[in-house]
Amino acid sequence: MKKYKWGIIGTGKIAHTFATALKHCENAELCAVASRTDEKAKDFAEEFGFSEYYGNYKDFAEKSDAEIVYIATPMASHFNDAWLCLENGKNVLCEKSLTLNTAQAEKLIAFAKDKALFFMEAMWMKCRPVYRKMKEWIASGLIGEIEYIKADFSNYIPYNENDRLFRADCGGGCLLDLGIYPITLTHDLLGMPDDITSSAHMMYGIDMSNSIIFRYKNGAFSSMDNGFEIQLRNNAVISGTKGLITLGNWFHCTDEGILFDRSGNEIERFVRKDDINGYEYEIDEVHRCLDVGFRESPLVPHSATIAVMKIMDECRAQWGMKFPNE
Known part of the structure; x- marks a missing residue:
């Protein structure tokens, strides 16, 4: 079994979650981590067992032995951080949303192709067993032609002016952080919509x-x-x-999918508990792609990443929402 040397840029909450899964994947080697200070990078490296740590991203990209880098920085930083890694010959798994807009996403993907490197948006939902089972049911014709999808992602989160979620300069707002999941689900099953109607409650930009x-x-x-x-x-x-399919609460990471006939009778129930914390499935997908020489994942193709970005661009245009660093 080939082992891949992993690096992580960013040491926040999502990086901790990802590193927890990475630590338990047999064919992952915890190679290097980068933060904005030596202290944060060292603490993270010691907590998870990374062999190298860097107090800035440039040194990490230029000097580390990492073969594949997980980018866990705020959305507004994704473009520059991913570009830096690709420029230095590293494969990239970048947290969603990939970038702030379509133009940035297209540039990154084109650059990755020019460099002949693997590049994938970390849309972990598409790699999870329940999601893949749902697609199998649909592909087998068990619910017929899809007529309607209802999917929500709304969490009550108290306002905090320092939280990246509420900062426009960090690429904040619920669209790129939460809305991307139901949009991705719908696009994956029905394709590009012919009409988009949207509205938003705007505050703080x-x-x-x-x-x-x-x-x-x-x-x-x-x-x-x-x-x-x-x-x-x-x-x-x-x-x-x-018929119909339901994906349980927190549909993007649920461990249960249920198939019903059109009268509401249960036909099949698929339950799959996570082996670690759910992030292991996208790690496995990256390893699978690298093993066979793929430069993009069939589960999370570049074309789908760009299509979803175009949809989110259209929604923001309807609201008059623009990030200050676009």
């Missing part, structure tokens, strides 16, 4: 909540509510001409 409806020429539609202001169940329903 970001969307605190939003509602989005996609409509398709065949009559199918999708409804999504996202935000930081109210708590929803965050489940998903995919309804078709022959």
Whole structure:
């Protein structure tokens, strides 16, 4: 079994979660970590067992032995951080949303292709067993043609002016952080919508909540509510001409999917508990792709990443929302 040398840029909450999974993956070697200070990088390296640490990203990119880098910095930093790693010959797994906008995403993906490097948005939802089982059910025709999707992602989060979620300069707002999940789900199952209707409650230069409806020429539609202001169940329903599928609470990382016929009778229930914390599946997908020489993942293809960015650009245009560093 080939082992891959992993590096991580950023030492915040999501980096800790990812490193926890990485530490328990047999074919992952914890090589290097970078933070904005030597102290933070050293503490992180000692906590998880990384052999190298760097107090700035430039030294990490130029000097570390990492083969694949997970980028766990705020969204507004993704473009520069990913570019730096690609420029120095490192494969990249970049946390979602990949960038602030489509133009940035297209430039990064084109650069990765020019450098002949693996590049993937860390859309872990698409790599999870329940999500993949849901797609198998649909591909097998078990719910017929999809007519309707309902998926929400809204968590009550008290306002904190220092939290990246509420800072426009960090790429904050609920669209890029939460709304990307129901948008990605809908796009993955129904493709690009023919019509997008959306509205948002704007404060502090970001969307605190939003509602989005996609409509398709065949009559199918999708409804999504996202935000930081109210708590929803965050489940998903995919309804078709022959049946429906429900993905349990926190649909993007649920461990249960249920298939029903059109009368609501349960046909099959698929349950898969995480081996570690759920991030192991995207790590496994990266390893699988590197093993066979893929430069993009069939589960999270570049074309889908760009399509979702285009949809989010359109939503922000409808709200008049622009990030200060775009």
